[in-house]
Amino acid sequence: MPKTDACDFEVGLASARRALGRARLQHWVEVGGASGAVLAALVLAAAHARPFDLVLPVTAALLLVGILAGLIAGMFLWPASAETARIVDRHFALDDRMTTALQFRSSSDEIAKLQRTDTELRIRPLAIKQSRRGQVRSRESVFMASAVLGFIGLLALGGVPTSTARASPSATSQDQVRIRKVAIVSLPAIARNVVRDSSTPTRHDPILSALDLRLALLRHQLLQAQSRGSALRSISLTQLQLQRLAGSLHAVDAESIRQLNMALGRYAGQQPGAIPSADPLLTARFLKQLANSLSSLSAAERARLAQTLARTANAISDVQLRSYLRQAASSLAYNDPPSASHALQKAASFVGSTPRARIAARNLKAVNRQLETLKNKLLGTAKPGQRSGTGSARLGRGNNLNSQARRNGDKSASRPSVPGRGSTKGGGPSSLDRLQHRNLGAAPDLAGPNGKASAGGKVTGLSFRRAGEGRQVTDISPIHNANTNAKGATIYVPGVQGRGPHAVQLGANGAPLAGQLVPYRQVVVQYTRSAHQALDRAALPPALQSYVRRYFDQLTR
Amino acid sequence: MSDHHPSLLSTAKRTDRAPAEDAIAEFVDAARRLETAIQNSVIGQSMVIRQTIVALFAGGHVLLEGVPGLGKTLLVRTLADVLTLSFSRIQFTPDLMPADITGTTILQEDEEGRRVLTFRAGPVFAHLVLADEVNRATPKTQSALLEAMQEHTVSIGNDTHELPLPFFVLATQNPLEMEGTYPLPEAQLDRFFFKILVPFPGTEVLRGIVEQTIQPPETVGPVLDGRTLPSLMSIARMVPVAAPVVDYAISLIQATHPERSGQDEVRQFVRAGASPRGLQALVLGSQVRSLLEGRYNVSVADIQALARPALRHRILLNFEGEAEGISTDAVIDSVLDQVPVP
Numbered sequence: 060m061p062k063t064d065a066c067d068f069e070v071g072l073a074s075a076r077r078a079l080g081r082a083r084l085q086h087w088v089e090v091g092g093a094s095g096a097v098l099a100a101l102v103l104a105a106a107h108a109r110p111f112d113l114v115l116p117v118t119a120a121l122l123l124v125g126i127l128a129g130l131i132a133g134m135f136l137w138p139a140s141a142e143t144a145r146i147v148d149r150h151f152a153l154d155d156r157m158t159t160a161l162q163f164r165s166s167s168d169e170i171a172k173l174q175r176t177d178t179e180l181r182i183r184p185l186a187i188k189q190s191r192r193g194q195v196r197s198r199e200s201v202f203m204a205s206a207v208l209g210f211i212g213l214l215a216l217g218g219v220p221t222s223t224a225r226a227s228p229s230a231t232s233q234d235q236v237r238i239r240k241v242a243i244v245s246l247p248a249i250a251r252n253v254v255r256d257s258s259t260p261t262r263h264d265p266i267l268s269a270l271d272l273r274l275a276l277l278r279h280q281l282l283q284a285q286s287r288g289s290a291l292r293s294i295s296l297t298q299l300q301l302q303r304l305a306g307s308l309h310a311v312d313a314e315s316i317r318q319l320n321m322a323l324g325r326y327a328g329q330q331p332g333a334i335p336s337a338d339p340l341l342t343a344r345f346l347k348q349l350a351n352s353l354s355s356l357s358a359a360e361r362a363r364l365a366q367t368l369a370r371t372a373n374a375i376s377d378v379q380l381r382s383y384l385r386q387a388a389s390s391l392a393y394n395d396p397p398s399a400s401h402a403l404q405k406a407a408s409f410v411g412s413t414p415r416a417r418i419a420a421r422n423l424k425a426v427n428r429q430l431e432t433l434k435n436k437l438l439g440t441a442k443p444g445q446r447s448g449t450g451s452a453r454l455g456r457g458n459n460l461n462s463q464a465r466r467n468g469d470k471s472a473s474r475p476s477v478p479g480r481g482s483t484k485g486g487g488p489s490s491l492d493r494l495q496h497r498n499l500g501a502a503p504d505l506a507g508p509n510g511k512a513s514a515g516g517k518v519t520g521l522s523f524r525r526a527g528e529g530r531q532v533t534d535i536s537p538i539h540n541a542n543t544n545a546k547g548a549t550i551y552v553p554g555v556q557g558r559g560p561h562a563v564q565l566g567a568n569g570a571p572l573a574g575q576l577v578p579y580r581q582v583v584v585q586y587t588r589s590a591h592q593a594l595d596r597a598a599l600p601p602a603l604q605s606y607v608r609r610y611f612d613q614l615t616r
Numbered sequence: 617m618s619d620h621h622p623s624l625l626s627t628a629k630r631t632d633r634a635p636a637e638d639a640i641a642e643f644v645d646a647a648r649r650l651e652t653a654i655q656n657s658v659i660g661q662s663m664v665i666r667q668t669i670v671a672l673f674a675g676g677h678v679l680l681e682g683v684p685g686l687g688k689t690l691l692v693r694t695l696a697d698v699l700t701l702s703f704s705r706i707q708f709t710p711d712l713m714p715a716d717i718t719g720t721t722i723l724q725e726d727e728e729g730r731r732v733l734t735f736r737a738g739p740v741f742a743h744l745v746l747a748d749e750v751n752r753a754t755p756k757t758q759s760a761l762l763e764a765m766q767e768h769t770v771s772i773g774n775d776t777h778e779l780p781l782p783f784f785v786l787a788t789q790n791p792l793e794m795e796g797t798y799p800l801p802e803a804q805l806d807r808f809f810f811k812i813l814v815p816f817p818g819t820e821v822l823r824g825i826v827e828q829t830i831q832p833p834e835t836v837g838p839v840l841d842g843r844t845l846p847s848l849m850s851i852a853r854m855v856p857v858a859a860p861v862v863d864y865a866i867s868l869i870q871a872t873h874p875e876r877s878g879q880d881e882v883r884q885f886v887r888a889g890a891s892p893r894g895l896q897a898l899v900l901g902s903q904v905r906s907l908l909e910g911r912y913n914v915s916v917a918d919i920q921a922l923a924r925p926a927l928r929h930r931i932l933l934n935f936e937g938e939a940e941g942i943s944t945d946a947v948i949d950s951v952l953d954q955v956p957v958p
Contacts, residue, residue, distance in 0.1 A: 145860065145958060159858040159913035169636030170854045174912035 068160050068179040075187045076143040082191035084133030086199060088126055093203035095125015100210040115214075122210065143190075147182070150190040156181055234287045234437070241290070241433050242281035249429050250274045253422050266419040269304060270426060273297055287437055294434050298427055305423045310416035311409065315375035316342055319384075319410075322371035323349070326364060343411035350403035353396040361399075362584070365391035366615055369587065373605075373612045380406060382595070389588050580615075587611040636854075640907055643851045647673060647908055649839040650698055657694040657836055658687045659828055660821030665691065667812050667925050668786070670908070674900040675849050676809020677765050677785040679750070679800075679929060686814045688788040692746040694836055695786070701743035701842030702780065708753035710796055714760035718770045719777075735772065740764050743780050743842055747787035751797045758804055761785060765807040782845045802888075802932060809897050810922075811929035813945075855903040857914040860958035862899070865919050869895045871951045872931050881950045885937030890930040897926035916957055924948050 099118035106114040138146070144157040160178040163171040250271055280293040316339050323345055349364075356364065365388040372384035383406035390399035590611050594604045647669055654665050664680070668691065671678045680688040689705075696703030706717055719738030726732050739745065740761070747761060764770055768779045787808070789800075805811070817825065870876045873889030882889070902918035909918070928944040937947075 154909075154911055154913070154915035154917055155858055155861055156911070156913055156915075158860055159856050162858045163856045166856070168854060168856070170640070170851075170912055171856050173636045173640070174856055177912050 068157065068175060068182060069164065071179070071182045071185075071187045072140060072143060072147070072157060072161065075147050075190050076138055076140060078188035078191040079143055079146060080133075080137045083136055083138060084130065087133035087136065088129040089199050089203040091125040091127070091129020091132065092122065093125070093199070093206040095122040095128075096203070096206035096210040098125065100206070100213050103210065103213050118210070118214070122207075147187065147190045150192070151182070151185055153178070153181060234290075235285075237437050238281050238284050238287065238290045241437060242278045245429075245433055245436075246274055246278045246281070249426060253426060264415060264419060266304065266308065266415075267422065270301070270423065273300055273304075274426070290437055291434055294430050294437075298430050301423050301427050301430075305420055305427075308416045308420050308423075309379060309409075310413040310420060311339060311377045311380055315377040315380055316410065316413070318374045319371055319380070322367050322374070326367045339410045339413040343407040346403050346407035346410065350400040350407065353391070353400045353403070356396075358394070361391045361394070361396070365389075365399075365584070369591075369615065370612050373608045380409060383409060385591055385595075389591065392584050392588055583611075583614050587615055639851050640912070643673075643848050643907055644910070646840050646844070646848060647904075650695070653698040653836055653839045654691060654694050656834065658691045659824040660817040661687060661691070661814060664812050664814050666908070667810055667922075668695065670901050670904045670922070671810045671812075671925075672784060673845070673848055673852055673904045674809060674897075675782065676897060676900070677787070677807060679805070679808040679811040680786065680788045680814055681791055681811060682788075682814030683816065684790055686816065688814055689746065689748055692744070692786045692788070696744045696746070697836045698839045699744065699842040699845075700838045700840070701782070701845075703744045703746070704739035704742035705746040705748060706739045707748045708750050708757065710752055710754060712753045712757045714757050717757065717760045718764070718772060721772060735775065735777065737777070738770075740770060741777070741779060743782055743784065745783075745785045747785055749789060750787040751789040751800055753798065755798050755801060758798065758800060761787075762804050762807065765804075782842065782849075805929045806891055806893050808929060810901070810925035812925050813928075852904045852907060853900070855906055855912060855914060857899060857903065861902075861914050861916055861919060864916050864955070864958050865895055865898045865902075867955045868898070868919065868923060868927075868951055871955050872927060872947070877951075879950055879954050881942070881947055885933055885940065885942045886931055886947060887934040887937075888932040890927045894927050894930040898922055901926060920952055923952060 099121040102121060103114065103118050140161060141158070144161045147153065147157045148155050156174070156178040160175045164175065166172075253267060253270060253274075274297070277293055277297045281290050284290040284293060320342055323342075353361070353364075368384045368388035368391070372381045372388065375381055375384075383402050387399040387402035387406065390396070390402060590607060594607055597604070599607075650669055650672075651662075651665055654669075655662060658665060668678055668680075672695070680691070682688055693703070693705070706712075715738065717738050717740050719736050719741065721733045721735050723731050724734045745764075750758060750761070764779055764783075765785050768781065768783050770777045770779065785808075790797075869890050869892070871879065871889075872882060872886065872894075874883045874886045877883060877886075877889070898919055899914070901922045902914045905918045905922060906912070906914045924945055927948055931944045931947055933942060933944065933947075
């Protein structure tokens with residue numbers, strides 16, 4: 060028997076170990092891959108029932124993680140030499156020759172050497188790498204292949220669901236492109252313009268912050284939108300929200316401020332125009348100064364101020380400001396300077412917030428116009444300002460604009476209502492325009508087709524249409540025209556103090572006793588106050604309320 | 617045991633082969649010659665003969681159990697004939713005394729006529745001792761073999777006499793005859809390397825027996841110098857045993873103990889498991905068997921093949937096991953089935 064290298068068997072063992080290691084690695088990669096594929100398929104199936112974002116990356120990651128985990132496990136379980144020897148012995152029925160040879164590979168004992176030689180001779184003709192058989196079972200390979208194919212099939216057949224609603228059958232790729240362009244390009248541009256156009260103080264304006272938030276929300280909704288209809292609905296909803304936001308704003312109109320300035324100027328004995336009529340901030344400051352000086356006024360001066368405030372309140376159209384002025388006048392008439400001061404402070408604050416409100420309203424109006432343009436873009440009609448009948452926000456009967464007007468307490472102006480049925484025809488101003496024009500007293504004609512604007516800025520000859528009725532009511536302003544001597548018209552006859560005797564006896568509370576003759580001026584003030592209070596509580600038509608107030612105001616002159 | 621004779625490796629013939637290979641070849645040749653010679657006398661029973669030779673080359677004593685007339689005594693006598701070793705036969709009877717085995721001191725006149733005490737060696741002083749029907753003698757007499765089997769010495773009075781080496785005890789017992797018998801104590805049973813069951817021969821073997829019987833008997837001459845047995849035994853002890861194989865043998869031994877075994881049969885029917893001598897018997901016998909199988913290493917197959925003869929007499933059944941008629945061989949088979957192969 061020829062002598063052989065006693066270590067030759069280790070070469071064969073190493074070869075077997077490599078083959079076995081690769082087989083084991085393949086086994087674990089298959090197991091890991093199959094597990095990952097099964098998990099990915101489950102996630103994909105669940106996503107069809109409950110869609111969420113990043114489905115494809117998650118499933119791909121699960122598959123890759125499974126394979127990677129199998130790879131790591133296979134490498135970790137790479138067989139040791141002793142284990143390989145056992146496997147080789149079992150596979151080839153070597154009666155533990157390889158195991159013994161490995162253990163005694165460094166023994167110098169004669170029989171140990173003989174044993175190694177015998178082992179090497181035994182394994183030489185063997186395909187030692189075949190001992191890897193059995194490490195990778197065919198059923199595992201089939202399982203992995205089935206799992207991966209199942210996952211791929213599910214992906215191919217079912218697609219990748221996302222968290223947004225499934226695309227409607229009518230959604231086209233072109234619509235998707237438009238919607239995404241609007242969301243990614245147009246909306247951010249609108250938001251940037253708003254911020255850019257705002258002055259520094261208004262950047263921190265809560266209205267602008269709310270606007271920015273709504274635009275961001277709209278962008279998110281557009282990115283999720285799967286159809287043109289849902290995108291248009293989202294834009295219309297945002298417009299509605301902006302309208303509500305605008306409706307919460309309140310800026311005093313310029314005419315009211317001008318009237319107030321003139322009245323305050325006359326009271327102060329200044330020349331007409333001494334107080335800039337266009338600057339509400341100066342008006343507010345003057346009102347504050349007036350409020351702080353009430354306690355130092357004499358009774359006559361307070362009475363004169365009360366009259367001035369009362370007349371001014373009747374002259375202006377802004378309901379809120381009018382209310383503050385009337386409160387101040389009443390408080391002064393009742394000899395309550397603190398309350399009057401408080402009312403004047405509120406009036407000052409109210410007038411002072413006008414510039415911010417105007418700016419915010421302007422921004423909201425601009426944004427609303429731009430949103431309208433975006434809607435037209437989505438519809439494929441690129442004309443700005445036009446409103447499409449499809450998918451546009453319908454304001455409905457008793458529309459929001461009218462209800463906002465009622466909330467704002469504007470009972471004097473009559474204005475065209477936004478039609479509750481169907482859409483406007485032609486390029487009329489938007490509802491937001493009408494709302495702002497009413498509040499701000501701007502130049503644009505609010506009258507609509509039949510209205511005329513007066514030279515003094517007062518709107519006369521208005522015609523309005525009640526929503527849903529289609530009946531036109533003529534203007535009643537001639538009733539209020541003090542210069543009109545017409546049949547049936549009320550004629551103002553100023554009261555004149557008589558020559559008869561008068562005596563006043565006051566009671567314990569300072570009020571005149573019953574049956575006493577009270578000076579006219581004292582009585583008329585009281586009656587005027589009572590009338591104003593009654594009017595504030597009564598639900599009378601605005602025209603009639605104004606009529607009564609003017610009557611008493613003229614009596615007190 | 618191998619100290620008295622030079623290593624077979626050093627006395628191996630100079631050939632082109634390695635000395636170890638020559639020594640092993642001589643070992644295998646010797647064993648096969650023995651086996652062949654015995655098989656010529658004892659028809660059939662090849663497994664019994666093989667196991668006996670394994671025990672012989674492992675240096676252990678053998679207990680042969682079988683019904684009368686199966687050739688147990690013939691096997692031992694033939695073994696003694698083919699080995700150039702001294703042989704003595706002790707027929708154990710109930711009236712056998714220990715001194716009948718070990719020898720005794722007698723008063724004798726010397727040449728000068730003086731009466732001196734002289735030790736007269738008993739039949740145990742032989743290389744190969746056949747203890748026939750060992751379970752017929754009293755425990756006291758049986759225990760006389762204990763020291764001889766374990767220590768290879770005999771103590772009589774204040775003197776200790778060494779037995780010749782190699783020393784083998786081959787005992788026989790009849791499993792059927794219960795009256796007037798004294799089962800060997802566990803301690804003595806444990807001294808036996810193997811307990812070999814001699815099965816009743818099959819039809820063909822019986823036919824062979826008949827043919828041999830009607831023919832003139834053949835004399836069997838020596839085929840192996842018994843003095844070489846220690847060298848051969850040392851060769852066998854050099855066969856490497858891998859750690860997994862050793863662990864497997866240990867697992868088998870531990871599985872026979874009811875407190876360590878996870879098998880229901882062992883826990884239910886076994887009172888005591890195999891001793892460490894059983895483990896030694898397994899390993900030593902496997903070394904011899906591996907050489908006879910043409911290998912230079914011990915394998916798990918060797919352990920499994922020798923589990924029965926090495927352990928069957930070392931596992932003690934409890935009352936339930938004996939009442940159920942459970943055999944220790946069945947317990948061993950159960951252990952072999954349950955203990956995983958490394």
